[in-house]
Amino acid sequence: MALLFFIVNKLAYQVLIIEKHNEGQDRLLDYVIELRNELKNYQILPYALADNPTLLAFMQDPNEQTVKQQMQRQLEDLTHVSKTQDWFILSAKGEEMLSSEQSLNFELEDYFNLADLSDTLKEYQGEYLLISGYSPTAFQSAHLALAPVYSQTGKLSGAIAVKINVSDLIERWNLLDDLVVMTDQNDLVFVANKLNRVITSDWLNNPKAIQFLDHTSAKTYRLNDQHYLLQDVLLDDLKWQIHYLSSLNNIQKTAHNIAWVSLGLFALIFVFWLYRRERSLKIASKLENQHLIANSVLQQRVLIENTHVGLLLLTNQGHISFVNPMGKRYFGEPHPLISHNLMTFLPERAENQTARRFLNALSSGDIHNNEDLLEQEVILQKHNGDTFPALLSVSPLQWDHSLGYLVTLLNISKRKKAELSLLEANARLEDRVLERTQALQVAQKELLRTEKLAAIGQMSTAIAHELNQPLTGIRTLTYTAELLLKRQDSEQALKVVSDLESLVVRMQKLTSELKVFAYRRPEQLTPTSINQCFQNALHHLGDETHGLTHQLHSHGNDLVLAEPSRLEQIFSNLISNSIQACAEANITPAIDISLSSDDRYIEMQFKDNGPGIEKDKLAHIFEPFFTTKPIGKGLGLGMAISANLAKDMNGKLQASYNDATELVFRLRLLKA
Template sequence: MHQDHHRHQETSTKTTWARLVVVSVLVIFSYGISREAAYQWLSVQHHNEVQNKLLDYIGEVRRALRRFYHLPYLLTNHPDTLAIVKGEQHDPAAFQAKLTQLDKAANTEGWTLLSTSGDVLASSLIDERFSRPDRLAIVEQVLHQGEGVSLVNKTKGYGPLYYLSAPVFEGLNIAAIVVVQIDLSFLTEQPITSQDIILLQNRQQRFFLSSSSEYNADWLNAAQLNATQTPEHDKTQTVNRETRYLYDSTAISQWRLNATSFLGHTVELDDLKWSVSYLTPYKPIKGAASLFAWGVAAALLVVILLLIIGQQRRQKHRHQQRIQSLLQESQRRLKQMIDKTQVGLLLIDQQGALFDLNPMAKRLFGLPENNHHRIFAWELFDTGNPHATTLTLLKNLDKHNELAELNAIETMARRSDGSVFPALFSLTRFPWHDEQYYLATLIDISKRKKAEQSLQQMNQALTERVEERTQALQQAQAQLIETSKMAALGRMSSAITHELNQPLTGLRTLLTTNTLLAERGETEKVKANNQLVQKLIDRMTNMTSQLKTFAYSKPQHLHPVSLADALNETLRVYQAQLADIDVRVRMPHDTPLIEGEGQRLLQILGNLVSNACDAMANTAAPTLVFVVTPTERTVELTVSDNGCGASTDVLETMFEPFVTSKKIGDGLGLGLAITANNVRDINGQISVAPNAQNGLTFTLTFQSVIPGH
């Protein structure tokens, strides 16, 4: 027993140490994760704040500088200025006093009139800071651009100066330059946070202005110069910039001035070629992130400790609480199910009296909440049919207790006010507390009955409407078929009449002429007329043969046919008509056989060739192209010409019989209709569409013969 106790203590100690290790790891891990997350989030927020502050500052700078832009132009057309430029007589002292007065009124640092060689013609203030190189730089830019320019200069130990210049024209040439000198120190007087720093750089990326007294422009230029020197150079002043990416891919610029880190954002002013940087210290961000991380770690530690304490307490009373909780939960759920169910529940004793009802049953029967009267179950149902199964069973429960089982029987229930309603009634045995009871369920089906009646009425009405519409559609279809037949007969009779009237008229004329010639004895002319009669008869025979072909029935059996042989034979037959046409055939050597009938395939190809020849009768360079493309189960043939083409309306009716664009006497319009019928008879498909050569392309698809089938 002592060994077991010792073993239990050892196991408990190991468990405790394991928990301590896990807790320590979780706390350290949560500290690192929360610190990094807080750092990232705060960096994003500060980055957005810095952007907004920088944009606000740039707006203030532009508004501050805008009031100086027009100053040089005050003297460009002044009479005294033009007199000095032209070398005319003037009063130098008066002009000098005017420049001084303008300097004081505009709050500037000096006004200067320069020659095109950089010499000073007049000035309100000349000192060593406006050096000749600066003057020459301004003159060079003005002469090069032909307009006013600006230049910023920073001399070590002095504040930055901003020069605005404007040319003075003599005719079309620049004769002199007006320069206004402005001290830019006022730009750092904009309201910013005491710890933030505003930096301005010129187009050469040299700092000329800083809002920090510690990291002023001279210090930054020296530090920037140190960063480009050899390792042996003094590195006590350093400026480093690097770009970092946050979790949301936001790029932030990190500045390091000596050992101090800043979050910076830089914007380049395109018009001034200045770079404006806004720096805010990183230390508050890191401090806030660390503080937040320590808070999260401490909260996690407290939560873990509370969980451990709670777990230890729960272990002492777990078994008893679990049983009690399960009993209470079971009772609560059972009561909720009984109270909330939408089905009426009745508990009936062996004598058929109601022992208990759920709230839904009381609502269905209209019974009061507190009912102290003894009610028998059969009293709640319609007694109008005394032989009903439900009523009979409930009245004799004591006699039929072994057979008291009903499932979803439709019956009529009675409310306390005497009204009845249809319901589904079920009954089953329900042993409870060692006694025999019966559990009855009741579902009100009034809405379902109403819905069934409505649905039955709707179905009947819908059936009647469908029958009416069906009769109307059948009548319309019959009328449409009759109309189509009459239209087809009309087109056919019209075409046949036009085609046969001309030969018949010729026959009548020739026979009359032969009678006269026979009376005169001119037998040679009679023979010649008989030959003409024979030609007209042959022509009429050809016309009627098309009608016979159009009436051919579908073949009973299809057999393999060579498309290549059929196409070669067709081209030989129509060799004379194709003599002046450029015929091109592209067909693979291994083209499979197709399902069809030889004579019908020849007629299909012949009709397409004949139709193409007629379409290209007036084409300068007629071309007929046959392209055969085999696929896995089909063989596709395209027949393309560059003839006269057809309109969209004609394409829609091109395969209908007795539809033709030819003149009367040139055909019945059955060629393409016969072709379409023949293609369908051999289980193929045909379509037509315009092509890029302004002609038509007929596409035919045949079923290929698969070897072994």
């Protein structure tokens, strides 16, 4: 609203000031016409006396009293006849020689500079001249019409001056509200209506240039805290300027009033538009609501008539008041339903007990408004006595200050048949599943038996191979010892007995490894030191670790939940494998063990300087009886036993290559 007020005020102000400017142009033209008509009467007056013999005689001898008195009387007569203010005879130097003395307290020197007046007479000699003067002490202007006076020799002797009376013109201009200022050729103010005492010599130094919307240029002037529109016109022949100052205060007020009126009109139009819009919206909303209601009624009718659910309306006494087509189809088309109680179609059967109790309570008025019956399976009876299963729901409805009930019926005959078929199929499926389960159990037992036999066969073959060699040696050495004893070579016999003992120890070690598979899982794991178990494993290996260098990097806690003997067995198997692999490659064995941990586990990384294993065989390293050693050097049970031991302690043993292509065993156990 403020922006609209500003725009309207600005436009109104521009329109009014342009109109004011045009009026000023017309007013200036009127002023020029009035001024010229006023001065036209004084144009020939001085020449009426210019060739007067008495004047010429006076100009030759100004001190001759007789001539001076005659000239004085003539000037007084001319003043009265011409209705002018005063007549003057001026010398060539601009000095006053004689006057009609009709203007009291008027001194020519107060209004005109004699030197400037003399120069003007010489410059414009022989021409009609109109000059103006201004007295700053009297705050008045004076206007003289001059005609030159020449001697008999043709030399300029002086001039006849008539003081022009422009008071009538000023009085007419004073009747106007606007201001008029007139300046002569020297920019001297000689007419200024209403401003005689406030106009200064530099009053036109600071006008402000403005431009209108029609690209017209103008000037404004500020005087006594009042704003004026300044317009000028130059009189070329007189070198006078008329300055017209139009007051802008009323324009500003008028622009404000127009803006307020426009704002009020806009507000009225806007309010009227809002009223019309609101009324149109209400009418449109009403029409739309009527249309929606009509569509809703139509949709409800179509929905009710085409739904595949039976719909019935009951009175508060349980009597049927409406049935949709599907409901009629359920009960049979010719069967009358309207005004019948729904209880009529519910035979006394166990399935209908709940529904019958509800309808009985409904008929007796014992049902509260918010009670309903939802999805009750019932048996309904048709007009011909046939029955069919259905889902019955009864919900209260409130309309027109009366209470009714909506009944929905869904024939579930097909669903019941499907349920029976499904039960039969489930029974058949359960029988088949039982048969298949029994068959699978038999097959599983047979498979386990086969796998056990295969494992036993594989194990037996390996054990037989491993035991046959020392048994063969024992048999040979026994025969040799018997021969040596017969020869009574006891020294050699003792050597043979020592070899027999080493073969027996070898067989004992083999059987001890086999017994590990029969170990039970530990019943309770205890905090166990990794470093201590590693040192114990080195000690149990005895001379086998001769020449071995090892490092164990432990940072703080190295306690894990384990069984010490099992953890020592894992270390023994890893160390023995490293020593044997390095011995086959003629490398001095070196073992490096580092520990790392997280919130739950401690992980041990075990690596050596051995040759490692081919990457395609790495996946089988923990399989029982897998070995890369020559026949007779081992059963291939060490890594399988170690993996099982780690698993028994809720841990895990893995093998992989690191970034430096070194084979690393990682044992991960729970932190203690």
